[in-house]
Amino acid sequence: MIIVMGPSATEQQVDAVIHKIKEFGLDVNVSRGTERTVVGAIGDERKLDPEMFDALPGVEQSMHIVKPYKIVGREWHKENTVIDIKGVKLGGNQVQVIGGPCSVETQEQMDLAAEQVAAAGCRLMRGGAFKPRTSPYAFQGHGVEGLAIFRRAADKYHLPIVTELMDVRMLDTFLEYDVDVIQIGTRNMQNFDLLKEVGRTSKPVILKRGMSATISEWLMAAEYIAAGGNHNIIFCERGIRTFETAYRNVLDITAIAMLKKESHLPVIIDPSHAGGKAWMVPALALGAVAAGADGLLVEMHPNPCEAWCDADQALNPQEFKSLMGTIKGVAEAIGRTV
Amino acid sequence: MIIVMGPSATEQQVDAVIHKIKEFGLDVNVSRGTERTVVGAIGDERKLDPEMFDALPGVEQSMHIVKPYKIVGREWHKENTVIDIKGVKLGGNQVQVIGGPCSVETQEQMDLAAEQVAAAGCRLMRGGAFKPRTSPYAFQGHGVEGLAIFRRAADKYHLPIVTELMDVRMLDTFLEYDVDVIQIGTRNMQNFDLLKEVGRTSKPVILKRGMSATISEWLMAAEYIAAGGNHNIIFCERGIRTFETAYRNVLDITAIAMLKKESHLPVIIDPSHAGGKAWMVPALALGAVAAGADGLLVEMHPNPCEAWCDADQALNPQEFKSLMGTIKGVAEAIGRTV
Amino acid sequence: MIIVMGPSATEQQVDAVIHKIKEFGLDVNVSRGTERTVVGAIGDERKLDPEMFDALPGVEQSMHIVKPYKIVGREWHKENTVIDIKGVKLGGNQVQVIGGPCSVETQEQMDLAAEQVAAAGCRLMRGGAFKPRTSPYAFQGHGVEGLAIFRRAADKYHLPIVTELMDVRMLDTFLEYDVDVIQIGTRNMQNFDLLKEVGRTSKPVILKRGMSATISEWLMAAEYIAAGGNHNIIFCERGIRTFETAYRNVLDITAIAMLKKESHLPVIIDPSHAGGKAWMVPALALGAVAAGADGLLVEMHPNPCEAWCDADQALNPQEFKSLMGTIKGVAEAIGRTV
């Protein structure tokens, strides 16, 4: 931790800062410059917080120099983490495409979708039983019945399933239906009680980035899960909120490179929610794979025009299959497989 | 709902749009312009969604023209809603300042804070027993014990209490301790299951704006609470996330004017979390009152330098009292009382 | 400047950093912590730049600890600067409201506007002869003829004039027409050649904040003007660009407090461009004055519905006069005059 004293800070004020640091058992380095005095804390600075010092008289600003995350940080875990989802490896050399509809509608729709997802070459399937909708009057998902439908459809094609958990009270039901990967949605990235609970399971968790979450907050949300003992965490970038209104979100592919540097955990991309329109999905999906994503979460619906939700962003089966082919080519160009 | 057809849309594509609208029982107006054909849906357009049409061939864009919220909208409820909190009126002519520390620390701290809050002329008190912290390693609040401490301290000075609910499983405990106003924090603004549950109680709810929530999403989050039957909702703007890094958030006072136009519900401001530094609080508090806020949520701590959390943003009792005086002057200049 | 070395930095890499600092004539303080080594540069760090060090092997990050601005900074100039505009003082205790239409349309319109501006109690008048329009097909202003019209109208009521300069080649014409205050618009905040040229005059300059300019970039833009010798600079906040689409911009009143802390120069607010709608202007204007603004730039048009540009954001003369009255009350509540 670095504490920068203001230009007119007194000796007494510098001493108060030093005293506060020592109270927490850390040592101190004082650098007296021509315009500012800088106090550095030597030791485990995670015990300290900038706000402790910013409130003291004479302090101009203070900042951490060590990263606040531990378990999820690459600094303490150099190798890439590869997560095993019923035998499917995510985070290794093979890029995984997780396909499927936005929401579980009917058994027929899910059976057909599962068949098409498998036929396109995917090894994992997505589908929503509980849907976070902006409006209380919109379709909220089939709930538990949706889990049952999804489970049946996916099992026929041996596809592990990915689905979103919104309410901590439903976790036991998710475990009962043996959901293979629990998705934490963008609106719940900092629902800390939910993070703590999934942290107590051993299920792989896809942690979507909050709409305007910084990389640092996202890593700390993952740390909440990891601190509970569950290290099977997959980051999923799904577009961030900016000033631009021409598309729903701005897909942030720089996040892939940054997360890969800061963390050992896998990173996947959701090109469907990012752009919000089916015609944008191929460009975003290919861009993400070329930029280093370990996987994709892509919406595919047997008949997009009839989809109950997000109809405008789902690919149809032909588009999806064709995209899978191009993804393969791009992955190979950077030395990966699909 | 307005559906704009692309420049090369065919008659057949226009017909498909008309057909879809009629399926939902609405009528249609078709306007054929020189460059675009526009189809308007006549009837209750809340049954329709732009994504239903954006997926159809030939459609360029579609948009709602009626507001998606009903209960919270001023269109259907012209008068300001005044909320009664154990006799204290929020949303009327009197501006309410809710003072108190960030977190409940000790009985002594809370007793002292309650005394100072009352002495400054406040009628409501704030304090956090459950704290949403970015880091899992930071102080998470005293929990239930904190509620008990807070209740005891506030009762001595007959101050109704405001405190944050993070986990739906704690709602019964909140009701047991008779928390007077339930605060839904910025990270939970779209925790829909939590909103639904507080919507089933009759407790006043302070709904903080999500970090990057639009006015429309915020109103829809309130609609989730209202749809459950609880109309005692207070909006609280606490600064939004932008590109600026010189302060924690950007306090959005335009939101006050906009919410007052769109909704009949009260609007308060949290100048403490907005700026993030105690020295900014007076300017932001005064600006908010002059711009029409019905109340303020201000952090005050008996001894800010020793505060366990947000030490740098709490006012001390003297600063707080002095600010109350100036707030009174500004309120009177616009015809209100404090 | 603080240079933080990465966790696996070698002695040789630390030495390279030290060597680079010494090359520029500065001294060095090295602090070896348990997880990071931090190198501090002692001396005038303005000679250094983080990018010089970030490129060196082993460096994790580097940052300035001294502010990059000099002339405009309060650190070296403690008292508020009060700017004299033909006898009208801006930046002192009196709040100045600069009223007038968006654009100069006709002599009649400007004569009428000047009369109304003066009648409302304003001492300065605004009006645009050169208009920065998003579309090349929109009305671009009357140009030089507009300056002549404006000058004539304002002179009748002894109102100094404020108008926008967009093109460096028009500066001589501005001086010829003796424009009293040169406005640099939001799109030109970092048009460095324009800043340098107005810096060579002695005319007061209103420097509007760029749409997404940070406080630091804004101060540096002012420093460009100041470095040329012209210290008569007035900051004007006019709303920033964010994710919110319910209003044109988000008025950032926190910027007032921050600029007042960092700089000695006056700060005014443009509530008209901020919200973009006339009905929002009073709330924003009052909020800005209560938050400490030294003045306001308000659009007033004799007949807003017929205005050639920004018709929806101009107040009519009655609304403007009424607002002036309330502004007076709020200013007095915080110890200022209007």
Added chain:
Amino acid sequence: MIIVMGPSATEQQVDAVIHKIKEFGLDVNVSRGTERTVVGAIGDERKLDPEMFDALPGVEQSMHIVKPYKIVGREWHKENTVIDIKGVKLGGNQVQVIGGPCSVETQEQMDLAAEQVAAAGCRLMRGGAFKPRTSPYAFQGHGVEGLAIFRRAADKYHLPIVTELMDVRMLDTFLEYDVDVIQIGTRNMQNFDLLKEVGRTSKPVILKRGMSATISEWLMAAEYIAAGGNHNIIFCERGIRTFETAYRNVLDITAIAMLKKESHLPVIIDPSHAGGKAWMVPALALGAVAAGADGLLVEMHPNPCEAWCDADQALNPQEFKSLMGTIKGVAEAIGRTV
């Protein structure tokens, strides 16, 4: 243009809107729904502006339904525009990588850079003679002398040159040195006088996106150039400003897909300024090419650690050459060449 009347609009107010539309020679369609009346203007709506109607009593909102740009829009020009830069084609099937240093430093540096750029397989070279710097005290570029140095170095390797024009008064000098492609920087995207002047030349123009410019504003800035007669415009996305602070900007690859849909003009990407760090450049460059970019603007310096500006974001010659190889593979995977 669609004008939505408020729920309590009177017949008289609807008539006033109709009257205003007819004044401009357009026809009208009125749709009376259950909750709103919507007035549609039939004819060339570019003569109208939402602000004309928003100011009228009873109007709730009004919006364009036709795009405001003409010349640059794909609606009126279906085929991709391919720009010829001294025989090098940009916008066709071949992806062009424009390499070179941030700034022109010395003849030796530029000679070496030109050699390396050509050796890596590039057909165009970049380099800055006039540098837009946040601080007035930073190196501002060598100016005209820099142009001469650059011209000499590039000519040896027959590389057309790309360099930034900041000041309209330097345009003649640029033409004199026969600059092959004029770059308009991010801070000048809405410097309308500069756009108008380059619009009068026939030189290809790279128009960088403003830091927080919307796609629509960017297209309109291009329309300024095109309206002057110069249709040789290349869009360059270079990262946008968001809330994220972990990297300098967020590269917006969705912009590529959106521009390709809305416009016939080529789109290139600047991965160097986007991320701001050399180690991010390959990921961003590959992502951009896979997402459909027609070219890249990449900073390469013979010795990055000694670069006079942006030292931390330039690739060294080996990194650059290696990246060119991978770009080739990715381009081929999507059916293009390099």
